[in-house]
Amino acid sequence: MTSHDTRTRQLPQGVGRLTGPWWAFIAIASAVLLFGVYAYWRQASGGLGETALADTGTMGGATWGLYVVMVEYFIGVSFAGVAIAALARVFHIADLKPVTRIAELLTVGSLLVGLAAVLIDLGHPARGLWHLLLYARPQSAFFATFTLVGVGLLLASLVYLFLGGRRDAAIMATYESRLNWYHRWWASGYTDTGPERERHMRAMFWLSIGIVPLLVVSLSTEGLVFGLQVGRPGWFGSMQAPDFLVLAAASGVANLIVLAAMVRRALGKAGEAVESAFPWLGRILLAAALAGLYFMVVEMVSLLYATPADERLIAEALLTGVYAPITWLSFGLMLIGLAILTRLAAKRAWHVGPLVLASVLVSISAFAERYLTVVPSQTHGMLLPYEIGAYFPNWLEIAVGAGLFALGALLIGLFIKVFPAIPMTDEEEVSAHA
Amino acid sequence: MVKYAMAVDLDRCQGCRACMESCKVENNTVQGNFWMYVFRFEEGTYPNTEMSFLPRPCQHCDNAPCVKVCPVGARYKREDGIVLTDTDRCIGCRYCEVACPYGVNYFNWVEPKKAQYPVVNWEDEDLATVTSGAVPPYRNPDLDELQGPEQRHTAGGGHAKGVMEKCTFCVHRVDKGLDPACVATCPTNALIFGDTEDPDTPISRYLAEKRTWDLLEDAGTEPRVHYVGGSPPTHARVEIERPKARA
Numbered sequence: 001m002t003s004h005d006t007r008t009r010q011l012p013q014g015v016g017r018l019t020g021p022w023w024a025f026i027a028i029a030s031a032v033l034l035f036g037v038y039a040y041w042r043q044a045s046g047g048l049g050e051t052a053l054a055d056t057g058t059m060g061g062a063t064w065g066l067y068v069v070m071v072e073y074f075i076g077v078s079f080a081g082v083a084i085a086a087l088a089r090v091f092h093i094a095d096l097k098p099v100t101r102i103a104e105l106l107t108v109g110s111l112l113v114g115l116a117a118v119l120i121d122l123g124h125p126a127r128g129l130w131h132l133l134l135y136a137r138p139q140s141a142f143f144a145t146f147t148l149v150g151v152g153l154l155l156a157s158l159v160y161l162f163l164g165g166r167r168d169a170a171i172m173a174t175y176e177s178r179l180n181w182y183h184r185w186w187a188s189g190y191t192d193t194g195p196e197r198e199r200h201m202r203a204m205f206w207l208s209i210g211i212v213p214l215l216v217v218s219l220s221t222e223g224l225v226f227g228l229q230v231g232r233p234g235w236f237g238s239m240q241a242p243d244f245l246v247l248a249a250a251s252g253v254a255n256l257i258v259l260a261a262m263v264r265r266a267l268g269k270a271g272e273a274v275e276s277a278f279p280w281l282g283r284i285l286l287a288a289a290l291a292g293l294y295f296m297v298v299e300m301v302s303l304l305y306a307t308p309a310d311e312r313l314i315a316e317a318l319l320t321g322v323y324a325p326i327t328w329l330s331f332g333l334m335l336i337g338l339a340i341l342t343r344l345a346a347k348r349a350w351h352v353g354p355l356v357l358a359s360v361l362v363s364i365s366a367f368a369e370r371y372l373t374v375v376p377s378q379t380h381g382m383l384l385p386y387e388i389g390a391y392f393p394n395w396l397e398i399a400v401g402a403g404l405f406a407l408g409a410l411l412i413g414l415f416i417k418v419f420p421a422i423p424m425t426d427e428e429e430v431s432a433h434a
Numbered sequence: 435m436v437k438y439a440m441a442v443d444l445d446r447c448q449g450c451r452a453c454m455e456s457c458k459v460e461n462n463t464v465q466g467n468f469w470m471y472v473f474r475f476e477e478g479t480y481p482n483t484e485m486s487f488l489p490r491p492c493q494h495c496d497n498a499p500c501v502k503v504c505p506v507g508a509r510y511k512r513e514d515g516i517v518l519t520d521t522d523r524c525i526g527c528r529y530c531e532v533a534c535p536y537g538v539n540y541f542n543w544v545e546p547k548k549a550q551y552p553v554v555n556w557e558d559e560d561l562a563t564v565t566s567g568a569v570p571p572y573r574n575p576d577l578d579e580l581q582g583p584e585q586r587h588t589a590g591g592g593h594a595k596g597v598m599e600k601c602t603f604c605v606h607r608v609d610k611g612l613d614p615a616c617v618a619t620c621p622t623n624a625l626i627f628g629d630t631e632d633p634d635t636p637i638s639r640y641l642a643e644k645r646t647w648d649l650l651e652d653a654g655t656e657p658r659v660h661y662v663g664g665s666p667p668t669h670a671r672v673e674i675e676r677p678k679a680r681a
Contacts (some may be wrong), residue, residue: 046544047542047543047544047545047595047596048518048526048541048543048596049543049544050544053543054543055466055467055531055537055539055540055541055543056531056532056537057471057536057537057538058466058468058471058537058677059466059540059678063528063531063532063541064528064532064544121527122523122525122526122527122596123524123526123527123528123542123596123597123598124524124525124526124540124596124597127525127526128525128526129523131508131523131525132505132506132525134506135506135507135508135523136505136506137504137505137506137507139502140503140504140505140529140531141503142503142527143505146505160514203627229499229503229532229533229592230499230535230653231499231533231534231535231536231650231653231655232532232533232535232655242451284481309668309669310669313669327604353622366646378532382535382537383471383536383650383653383669383672384490384535384536384537384649384650384667385475385535385668385669385673387676388675427522
């Protein structure tokens, strides 16, 4: 066997090797996605009336439901990915570098899924895309979702992922494989010479600095979608934007930890490189979750102490009424997650198992918080004395939502088989050129 | 320049809901959609109770939150003060609905023509003797026409699945010099409509004579519907006799 053949069979980090567990993962994710597509087909043909959504007011429903919750959740998750990658590059934090690609991938994946949820929620998805080009109104806070987030942030994140991967693509292109064309395309002429590498590092540094303000501004507009609505008790307020960002940071880092742990497990020995990032990610999650809890407590105290008359209905529904189980579940999960993280921090031993558990709890808590932001202000937030409304997603919405999760999982699952999930080390580069 | 407004005299309103019926017939709105809605309230404890009524059309606000939030300009305000929805442009995001504090927006959740009044068996022989076999939605050619100087498709309801609709002040009638259907139908003249820029119109004279208040003044929406008599509603009032509007 020649060294040429050896390189053909052994692309690093399991790239190109389709294992049994990977096929099982793809099969399950595809099945969930297909069921979601079926559910959406029913919705597209029958109308949004197939969902549990209904008009506010006389119909006593919520016109924005699970899909908008998912938009807010996934766009929030996208925050942490690029932010962590930028942090690692700007401050040269070597321990975080192994997770930079996973982080960038998480941002791109969650943005795609979040934007898919936007389209799924529209009464006229195709018209939505077309009319936004023809008639867009920048005065609408929703406009920023389509431009700053949908185009600006997504494109910037893709460019970030693309440029950040060029060096690895150039190394991968030295291997003879069926994916060689793809790696050569990605490297796009980059050969990792000294001057090239210097230019590459400089470009990534400035891109990292430039992308963070874009991230903060565009994600703040997601909070403003709600915070600017003076006629909707529970929404109007200047704290919606920072609240959105804090929860976005917590849910994003939590998802990054879970994803990094999955990649570590999937890649075996090659995946161990990400372990250096866990203490950093754990500490960042601890800080973000603490801030998230702070916002939760401040909100609860405000509701309990000095609720304006119009907000009292929502406060009661949240704290003791129909939404109380979700409120206290969210609060409790955040507390338990924080307790685990605090214990890990005190022991300075960031074991992956408890860290992932804490991340899952924080992530579920953040999702529940998004639900509590979107829904109660519609069912209980009418300023005129309509009857109290009700909303709970039906099977179709849950199936479409699960399909969106599966879409994100599939994108990431496919990516790690065509490109290294962890930036290649100098040792891997040397072995590639051996 | 003409500026349309509506006055609602609560001292005259008897809560008969004829305005709701005429609105539905005029605009072909789908089941459960009430562009004009009349609250029937009860306050107090038996036997010391008091009933009151509150007609609630779209308020056609001068500072309309629904117009502000529309990402494509499908919801817009005409120079004459009427707030309309261009159903050919609406993308169905429903942001206008969550932004509106009055709850006047209705989304077409399903294909309107298929779902309109499905609870009624229109083939019933007894019913056919009354309806002469006609089945709603009744065709009203005015609703298919483009309206106003903008020439946009704004009149009537039940046009398409996945778009938002609401009270248009019966723009197709107003552009012909007629009153909105609810105003024309009201048996007690509780609803008065017209141009408030002209001091000699009935509504201008009426508003000049009476003390008025606006619905949810604190919301800063500057409605073009002004109320006379009665008092602003509070959550202490219990709504009774709700129409079966829910799906």
